[in-house]
Amino acid sequence: MDVSVENSGGLKRRLKVQIPADRVNSAVDDKVKRVGQHARIPGFRPGKAPRKILYQRYGAQARQEAVSELVQSTYPEAVEQSELNPAGQPEIELDAFEENGPLSFTASFDVYPEIELKGLDAIAVEKPVAEVTDADIDNTLERIKDQNKSWEEVDRESADGDQVVVDYVGRIDGEAFEGGSADDMEITLGEQQFLPDMERGLVGRKPGETFQIDVTFPEDYGAEDLAGKPAVFDVELKAVKEAKPAELDEDFIRQMGIEDGTSESLRARIRESLEQEVKRAIETSVKTQTLDALHDANSIDVPESMVAEEIDRMRREAMQRMSQQMQVDEEQARQLLPDDRLREQATKRVALGLLIAEVISAKELELDQDKVAEKIDEVASGYGDQAEAVKNYYQQNPQLMQGLQAMVMEQQVVDNLLNDAAITEKETELDELLNANRQQG
Template identity: 75%
Template sequence: MDVSVENPGGLARRLKVQIPAERVTEAVDAKVRRVGEHAKIPGFRPGKVPTKVLYQRYGAQARQEAAGELVQSVYPEAIEQSELKPAGQPQIELGEVKEHEPLEFTATFDVYPEIELKGLDDIAVEKPVAEVTDADVDKTIERIRDQNKTWESVERESRDGDQAVVDYVGRIDGEAFEGGSGEDIEVNLGEQQFLPDLERALVGRKAGEEFDVDVSFPDDYGAKDLAGKTANFEVTVKDIKEPKPAEIDEAFLQQMGIEEGGVDELKSKVRESLEQEARHAADTRVKTQTMDALHGANPIDVPESMVAQEIERMRKEAMQRMPEQMQQDEEQAKQLLPDEALREQAERRVALGLLIAEVISEKELELDQERVNAKMEEVAAGYGDQAEQVKQYYQQNPQLMQGLQAMVMEEQVIDKLLEGATVTEKTVELDELLNANREDG
């Protein structure tokens, strides 16, 4: 078997293979004999059809089928002979299949880049350190109270932070339009979640007021038939409400999972949660810096086939995170998130995956099963009373368990890289650390 390799550029390789005519003929003969065992041809008993007749009837088909099977079986041999490492499935181009002649095919694919790790001892990271203060705990409790607030009617004029309950009818050139009317609509003033002109017009109003207001729709408004137009809205203010943060009473404490200990136990639980979140945020910041340093010191070409797969995976993940009513079909998803928008991040992910694999190989790292078990316990603990069911679900779901194992192995890689890194600590405010981490997430 003759094998030659061409390099069209980058990581692409073109493998040209020629299978000897004898091997092709043997494969075709075997295929014809198998067909002949069951062929039903008038004038002949099954299994007794002369070879010449079988070739006349099935020869062309047998050659095509044998050629396809030969390519599948020969391709691994050709790869081994060429000493290449394909990074994805090949594109096969089959030559003309002629009787008693060699069979040629071309396989085009990407190969893995050759990686020689550099700069592992030059990694420098800054680890943020934040103290959880009593003020942080109190602020968090206030935020929880606000998240569980109720609304109470007031007789004063409305202001930002209030909620206005309104009926409205919108018209363009005197004609009502679809979606332009509503009843008992709750508008939280100052949150800018409603039509800006209408929301601003609701500030300073009292329950029972009626007024008109012109509302301009932006040029990029979602409803194209309204974009760039101005509508007149007739508005009736039915109620004005002010927020009332939740009282820290027995019901509130039970909702927070506090059965005993009262406010002190709530503060203790909130502090523990903040400290855990701060540790996670600091670890995430360190991990990001470490990966940036690894990537920056080792720029590599990445296989285009792997980038394409990563782009598709990222697009599917993004679509799954959207509300069900906003999810798109495949073509619409590509228009919403084109390859170009995802390429840079996909290339980075692929490069880091290859670099991490090289670190694992070079440092001879093995998966720490105890860390896997501890990670599973940590994940399950977040589900409270359902922790045991969650652990069983992981154990019974190979794909989920593989994801958990990959997460732990990545942590082991980070730990190994940090052994030779320069790590300095920097004191930061808790809000700064947590807000940055939430934005990155």
């Protein structure tokens, strides 16, 4: 078998393979013989038909199957012979070939980059330091009251913070358009979850009013047929509602899982929760800084095929999150999250994955099974009485375990890199730390 390699630039390679004619013919013969053993041909007993007749009937199909199997079986041989390290699946292109002649094909693929790690002894990290205070607990209680607020109708003009109930019909050039009308739509003013022009036009209105609002759709609006276009909405404002924060009385506190229903126990639970969140946020900040430093110190080419796979994976994850709020099919997801929008982050993720793998190899790190068990316990602890069932579920699900082991291994890499890092502490406001962590999540 003849094998040659073409460098197509960067990490792209073209592997040209030629399989000798005798090997091809032998594979075809084997196929025809196996078919002939069971073929029912008029005038002949099974397995007794002449070779010529078998070839006339089954030769083309046998050759097609033999060629497919030869390509699949010889590709790994050719890769090993060429001493290349492919990243991802190849694109196979068959060359034209004659009957009884050699078979040639070309496999195009990316290879993994050669990495020489640098800068591992120059990593610098600012470790955030934040303390949970009584004021932080007070702020959390206010957020809980707001998150559980009720709405009461009022007879006055609407203002930011109110919720309005409206019927509306939108028209462009006098024609109603799809998705431009609704009945009993609830809109909370000031949250900027609706069209800005529409929200502004709903402020200062009283229940029972009917009016028109001129709206211009943003240029980057998700529906391309509406982006940048002016529209007129006929609106009936049916109700104005005022927010009433929840009362943190004994019944409400019990509903939050605090058995004794006291504010003291609620505050203690909030403090514990905030302290755990602070711990996770600090770990995330340190980890992010460490991996960013590793990435910045080691600029590497990444296989485009791996970037494409990562883009698809990121889009699927986004679709799962979006499906909790609205139905989104794959085509809509591609419009909302085109490749170009995801490419930079996907490229960085792939590069970090390759660099982490190189650190594991260079440092001869092995997965710590005790840390895996600790991680399972940590995940399960958030499920209360169901913790044991969750642990069993993880342990019996290879895919979940693989993901969890990857997380543990990544943390082991970070811990190893931190051994030689310069770490300084930085006093940080609690909200700043937690908000940064939530945005990263």
